[in-house]
Amino acid sequence: MASSRVRSLSVLAIVSVSLLAASCASPSTGEDGGVESMELTVAVPAAQGAISIAATEAMAAYVEEATEGKVTFEFFYSDSLLPNQEAPQGVASGIADVGFIGTPTLFAGDLPASVWMGDAASYGELTGVAGFVQDSLTYDEMMMNNDTIRGEVEAMGLTPIAAMSTGQWGYWCKQPVPDLAAAQGLSAVVPGEPYASELSALGFEPGHIPAIEVYEAMERGVVDCHSNPIYIYDIFSMYDVAPNIYVPQLSPGTMGLIPVIRTDLWESFSPELKEIFADSSRAALAGYIEAYLDAWKTITTKAADSGAAILQTAPEVDEILADVQEQRRDAMGGSAPASVENPEQFLTEYREVAQRWQDAMEEAGVVPQSGMSPVDEAAYFSDVDWQQLLEQLPAPK
Template identity: 30%
Template sequence: MKRKVGAVVVAVVAAVVLSGCVASPQGPARDEGLESIEPIVLTVSQLASETNTNSRAMSVWMDQVREKTNGKVDFDVHYNGTLIPAAESLSGLQAGVADIGFVAVFQNPEQFPLGDWNAKLDEVLVPRGYPEAALVGSAAGMVRSETGPARDELSKLGIEPLLSAVVTHQPTICTKPVSSLTDASGVLVRTGGQPWAGEGEALGMTNVTVPFTEVYEAMQRGVVECVNTGPVVFTSTGVMEVANNVSLIDSGFSSGAQMAFNKDSWDSLPLVVQQIMHDAKPAMYTEYLRATFEAFAEFIKMAEDLDYTFNDTTELDAKLASYRESLLEGVASAAPPGVDDADEYIAAYTKQLEGWTDVVTGVIDPVEGDAREQLLSGADAVDWDMYESAIAKSLAEIRPR
């Protein structure tokens, strides 16, 4: 049963006290109207293709910015890593090769000590369930990246948050059945890194490092027996042709990947443009998740068309649940500099997650059935207008000024 969520959102934002206050982004001091602004063209570096979920979300955001600025702001977009390759995503953005680009904590954990720690917290704290985990984790991650210590860390690195992208419930396809711990033992699996590599090891699998461009041949030759990655990758690369089983494991929640501004580029924008860009974020976040859920449904349909066997993962899911529970104590004791009281920090973030869980409960109709049915129906279960409204109310509290 859906219900009004406005009051809950206000309470969630009020609870964002991880640093004792909500940081206000620092923009230009001048107050210019659109009519006095010269045309602006911002360069965007996308690692993904134009049809990727990330790109779809950014397209919605860019369209709104173009419209609300009466065409005064436009974008020059470079897809597929043609401007800044993945290995240089952070350094290229910092150097100003692009005004906007992709940044991932897992590629640069030593430069993002708090971001890396936050990602580990998310793995164990974000509530499970589909589509709830993505909806809750995305909203909470958004607020966290825009405020307090997380924002400070980004600022010190010369970047400004734009879209905090989350990943959850990545499917695993295999060349043989993997339904039990016995089945999983010793299986050669290719993942995209943490947290999935750690989860594979917890299930008894053996991680194999293979560039994704070589995964198709590696599965044909038996060098890789299972692949865990996002649904868009599976449906767009042809790799599903060389497997015949899918295990919809309750795999880990990952945060820390994001689209971001070069901070100098952001700071140079007139305040009215910063505000328009900020106000376009709710539609961007909503489209990112909607596109993600639609990609899951497309993956399931493709697996069905290819006559995949869908394996029962009850035993594997139970093992992963106990594995995540065991991680919390270790994560809490490894807080990075800047977190003076880890217990207080974790309690505040847990309260934020609980608040967003309450919000999400009000905007979805629970999906009955197993993981297969949930992934097929997730996009239709969400009242996207209500979710976008909740995100907008949250972001209104931290609008540039």
């Protein structure tokens, strides 16, 4: 992004963060009601080009082009402006104009319905990469249109621009785990639910340590396996310590990777600029999907070069996972947070949105044949022009 710059904060800048906040865009509208020139500061947790912030970068690129360069973005990468856990509060208070909610589970106290909704993703009939695309489209529409889900974010002083799935989950191990017998008693680092329960049902012994410590723990033999969204495998370069990669039908990724703008700034935008940001939701989704598919290509290539491999899981693995997910879905009505006044109505809405997106994908011809391997499915989807396709699909109502 030509007009976006990477900047590392010096000690002096950190001490003087209030001066930086003062330099953020001030709420105001152009005299003609159109788009005034402004530079927005963006705080993101990952390095430039990382898949997890691809949606935010794509959103910014779209807005810059649509405003003919009147609105530009200055990115502060790698938690250099705001730590990930403090990003929502920091954006709402004006330290940055635009931020990023990686996953609602980090802010469960503020986003209980969004966390609860994550279990609904396994209602979808599509799995693999197709399921990931369907879930992303469904999450985005629920975030934009559902009063409860959107209201939680707005109550934090933030306006959401898009939402998507954190992606397919898998696990990778030091040794081959071809069947259930081989999984019994193996230690597995898992960030949390529902994946801890699912791996436990397969016979693993789940536990948690910070992701940044997993490589060394596996290298020392303290940990046998690690479970996370598949692109995390490449981010932490696990090829040599965990060469056995499995992508069974674990629960779909939760909603996350949500670009947000502080609400007082959003409310100052002209109708024209608000419409441009709303339209950027499609660009954000397309950018993330393309980055996700590129990650699959990278993993496939590096795995082949390093001796790692994406291996087939035994059929009984997916059967057990399906049973666990069905039990959790059946219990959703009784586990809804107080903010969800009518759980059955909410879940009906979710299923209808998910089905509508499945129908749209099938009509557009982007649902692959069943039985494809994850690698083949990712290659199939790589031929799709996602920007063009998503522009043709119906926008959230």
